[in-house]
Amino acid sequence: MTTDYVFRVGGEGGEGVISTGEMLTLALARAGFQIYTFRTYPAEIKGGHANYQVRASDKLLLSQGHWLDVLLAFNEEAYQKHIQDVRRNGGVLIYDTDSYQPPILEGVIYYGVPLTSLATEKIGIKLTKNIVSLGVLAHLFDIPLKVFEDLLKERFGRKGEVVVQKNIDALHVGAEYAKQIPRQDRIQLGSGSRGAKHLVLSGNESLALGAIASGCRLYAGYPITPATDIMEFLARELPKIGGFVVQTEDEISAIGVVLGSSYAGKKAMTATSGPGFSLMTEMIGLAVVAEIPSVIVDVQRVGPSTGMPTKTEQGDLYLAVYGGHGNCPRIVMALTSVEDCFYGIMRAFNLSEQFQMPVVVLSDQYLGHRKATVPVPDLNQVPVIDRRKPQAEELAGFRRYRFTPDNISPMSIPGMEGGGYVAEGLEHDEVGYPAASDHENHLRSTQKRYGKFGQIHQIANDLVRLYGNPHPEIGIIGWGSSEGVIREAVEIAQSKGYSVGALHPKILYPQPIAKLKEFIEGTKAVIIPEVNFTGQFATLLRKRFAYDFIQLNKCIGLPFTPQEIVDKIEEVAAHVHSSRRSHPAAV
């Protein structure tokens, strides 16, 4: 039987809930399990309710899971918020008996531990109740104590021997106490079977690492939740390999610095979230018309306006695809998993360099802030591409925006003799001279810029992932961070006998038309699940396909669970089999 458990820790924000979850996560990863975390946290810095969820398994994890096997609730609020998610056939609640006494629910196993008094009486520090709770978990579920001890040494080593020892003592106090708990559950971890070396990375960290691998050496950004940790990661790591971070006065400046650096010959990147991305749209237009390779990451959060800064949504797709005035072609990609954040951002850099245009990369809070075990990245998987530079003979009478068969012109770099030109925001001719009154040239130049899409369609087709039945009765087209959840739902639905398959594009604009067409043909229904209100990807697809897509929209600031997708598959299947009528799209 495979190991597959979901743990959740809940309590007052700022009291160590997150660090408890993080240590549990690292311990499980080092014990040899695949892990998949899920974080929601309050927008407040101190106080409010915080929780941290980690799923651990022997097999590749595709989603955060649905039912909780273990809930560690430090206070009554955490109990009330999460008890309905605990499995009713043997799920465990661990609670602090010093804090509250929960009512007994059928099918849930209750382990009360006086966490606060153990911490205050045996250790003398109330805050160590978190560590006491980890000792309890370690003993109950057979997670090696040694792994926790090592983690505590690493985490508190800088604070001195005394602090480390206090925490190790707290761990043992918890483990000792747990010995006298009469066991009723069957949850057992031990050591996992994962062999090869893995990293534990969040989506944002994986993305930042991928940017470094792409040759990005300059990051410009402005702090914004939930993208800030990309800047923090790079501020720490880039100097180790000869790069650096500039914190700018706003997001307009951040993307300005990126364009300036790229123009001057060095790959650069910025990352932001919706509000900052809105500010950047004018510069995206400039990058389009001046044909400057650039990578802009949007770690989406709930909008509009300030919205819900710490919650997830897939609501910026329209802005990513259409933001800006005029005819403004850019590439829009969506990252799908923690591992894909690494390779995806490398592809984004490559596309921007190859086609000399901005690439918008969509992530979201759910993906950016969750951690997962990922294999050590294979740098040979994605090559590092540089832009097309002028040959010596092209520098005589250099034409920066020369019309070419593939619509890609040679791009000189300042310092190159004979390569001088003006990167121009005005409509310009092939040389780069302003051509604001040349009507024919405007059409020809617009055709050139859109003409790059021909090749990009092909790349988009190659980057499509298919799961389940490739010619299903019921198809699912998703995007971005929902990939794993959809894949897991497809597996569940297939095991129940449904003819179902999923297509997941990585490039959302321009779209992988051929692959989408092939997939849609032959289906009886296609569901498009999106974490937004109106179905932004469905709307884009309706422009290209005369097909009555069924939308599944979730708009509460939380990602899908596999069960929600399975429920929709079953509902649609029942309808498909009872009638040949197609479904009206619910908005």
Next chain:
Amino acid sequence: MAQVKEYIGKVKPDWCPGCGDFGVLNALQRALADLDIAPHNVLVVSGIGCSSNLPGFINAYGFHGLHGRSLPVASGAKLGNHGLTVIATGGDGDGYGIGVGHFIHTCRRNIDMTYIVMDNQIYGLTTGQASPTTEKDIRTKSTPEGTIELALNPIALALTAGATYVARGFSGENLHLAQLMRGAIEHKGFALVDVFSPCVTYNKHNTYPWFRERVYKLEEERHDPSDFRLAMEKAYEWGARIPIGLFYKVERPTYEDEDSVLRGGIPLAKQPLERTDLAAVMEDFI
């Protein structure tokens, strides 16, 4: 020494006859020639406005971007290749209106580059509305009863924000202006050269004769440009006499000097694009 003509671009300026910006362009070309900086190592970045068309008229690399956003692009280019001579140009609306946030923070950041503002105290390209430096009570197309706001003081603002070379020139004093620009380009750090560059079409108040009657050179009055308080005092002198010249100059480590990677390092753009060894970074995540 290079010849001025080497810096003359192929495109003829489209400014109105008599526009102050001609003098600014000439002075910049002269300063670059005096300094003998090869055209392909010069980058001129601008925003939008009459004066922002300047990069097209000079033989160098250029970037004609967005209204108010020349400084972020110029900063990025300098940080991406700090071997380049980077000069940002634009007007008062571009730099002191829509782009004033970037202006303040670029002063503070002290990246080694030069910012030349052709200040004509009017929006010229949009045919004559009040700008941030339009004097109070002046009637323009957007202020038929006279401007209500006080004029912004770019010299005082630059001083307050931490610019390390703060000068003002007059388009009608070309050699003096070229000297100020040369000093600005040579200066290690962020240098502002605000230039009275009269708009002969839409500003009938701040005209060449108006300036000629008032301007005097700080250098001729033994101004001490190392004295911050004095520079501030001079920044507020506006009336019968208006100072031009170098208000303030101080040596302060530049952003490039302070950054551990850029300090003494070869420019990022000159580093080969090769496979990165991620081992040092990854060890934190195992």
